Amino acid sequence: MRYVKLGKTGLKISEVGFGGIPIIRLDIDTAVTVLRRAYERGITFYDTANLYRDSEEKIGRAFDGMRKKIVLATKTFQRDAAKAMKHIENSLRMLKTDYIDLYQLHQVAQEKDLLAITAPKGALEAVVKAREQGKVRFIGVTSHNLAMAVKLVKTGLFATVQFPFNFIEDEPKDELHRAARKRDMGILAMKPFAGGVIDNAEVAIKFLRQHPDVIPLPGFDSVASVDEVVSYYGRENKVTKKDRELMDKYRIELGKEFCHRCEYCQPCPHGVMITPAMAYKVVASRMSPAVAVEFSRVMMESVKLCEECGECEERCPYELPIQEMLKANYDLYERHRAGLT
Ligand code: SF4
Ligand code: SF4
Numbered sequence: 001m002r003y004v005k006l007g008k009t010g011l012k013i014s015e016v017g018f019g020g021i022p023i024i025r026l027d028i029d030t031a032v033t034v035l036r037r038a039y040e041r042g043i044t045f046y047d048t049a050n051l052y053r054d055s056e057e058k059i060g061r062a063f064d065g066m067r068k069k070i071v072l073a074t075k076t077f078q079r080d081a082a083k084a085m086k087h088i089e090n091s092l093r094m095l096k097t098d099y100i101d102l103y104q105l106h107q108v109a110q111e112k113d114l115l116a117i118t119a120p121k122g123a124l125e126a127v128v129k130a131r132e133q134g135k136v137r138f139i140g141v142t143s144h145n146l147a148m149a150v151k152l153v154k155t156g157l158f159a160t161v162q163f164p165f166n167f168i169e170d171e172p173k174d175e176l177h178r179a180a181r182k183r184d185m186g187i188l189a190m191k192p193f194a195g196g197v198i199d200n201a202e203v204a205i206k207f208l209r210q211h212p213d214v215i216p217l218p219g220f221d222s223v224a225s226v227d228e229v230v231s232y233y234g235r236e237n238k239v240t241k242k243d244r245e246l247m248d249k250y251r252i253e254l255g256k257e258f259c260h261r262c263e264y265c266q267p268c269p270h271g272v273m274i275t276p277a278m279a280y281k282v283v284a285s286r287m288s289p290a291v292a293v294e295f296s297r298v299m300m301e302s303v304k305l306c307e308e309c310g311e312c313e314e315r316c317p318y319e320l321p322i323q324e325m326l327k328a329n330y331d332l333y334e335r336h337r338a339g340l341t
Pocket of ligand 2: 267268269270271272274305306307308309310311312313322323
């Protein structure tokens with residue numbers, strides 16, 4: 001395992017990090033075992049979120065007494081200062097620490113999100129205050145909207161940017177990564193396996209290792225998955241013709257049904273929470289159906305509000321059959337609700 005500098009934060013972290021979503025579906029003892037295995041195999045960077053249910057608590061439990069040996073990142077969806085500060089305090093408690101290395105404003109996707117976080121009494125104000133108080137060391141941002149991510153980078157307000165990056169969603173390698181590098185920002189790659197859609201970890205990692213200053217944050221749910229991913233980092237990275245053909249095959253097969261979570265389709269005039277509802281199938285595979293039903297209830301119930309106006313499909317740059325996909329996800333949600341898989 002190599003250790004690299006996370007841009008201008010100067011934080012020294014492992015070349016691959018640990019994404020905190022899949023441990024949600026593990027019981028506490030198993031989650032602690034998986035987290036400790038990751039540490040034993042050299043992973044020192046752990047990224048989670050207030051939103052990820054008990055993920056922070058599990059990370060806090062796994063590394064109690066080891067704070068100086070790891071680098072912790074977490075985030076909030078909140079847009080106003082008071083609620084963001086509550087999340088920071090809660091994260092500190094759950095993670096059993098008195099400082100968070102990297103605190104990120106989560107999923108700043110649309111202009112209204114940027115305006116809200118940067119407004120007086122917006123979330124950024126709280127995070128800056130927490131940094132002054134020593135509760136947070138560096139401030140980062142995450143997004144799924146490429147144009148907005150570039151804009152966020154250019155504001156100069158953040159030390160890191162986190163965006164999906166994998167061989168299906170490789171667009172960030174151009175303008176976004178270039179703009180972040182120019183400002184010496186840390187670059188974090190969420191969804192290195194496209195949220196579970198890429199089931200060939202070896203090829204996924206081969207692609208990512210071609211961009212050594214981009215730190216992938218795969219989620220792990222077992223000791224075996226940690227061992228597998230770490231093993232690919234111990235080898236020379238050679239992307240073969242066969243690997244490239246396989247990547248192309250995935251791209252072609254998924255092209256017509258892969259939601260990039262960019263939110264261009266929103267808002268729905270009838271109140272359907274399109275983007276999170278589009279992600280239900282992936283969420284259910286990562287969290288387990290029972291947890292996903294509870295986690296996604298509000299989003300999935302909103303699908304019933306669809307009036308089939310088609311506006312979202314006109315706005316989707318990937319021309320996805322959104323209505324059809326929402327219906328399929330809703331049917332799956334209903335099955336899960338009924339206890340079927
Ligand atoms: S449905 Fe299309 S526009 Fe909406 S989030 Fe997915 S990819 Fe983006
Ligand atoms: S088709 Fe349905 S989900 Fe799409 S914008 Fe219209 S009402 Fe909303």
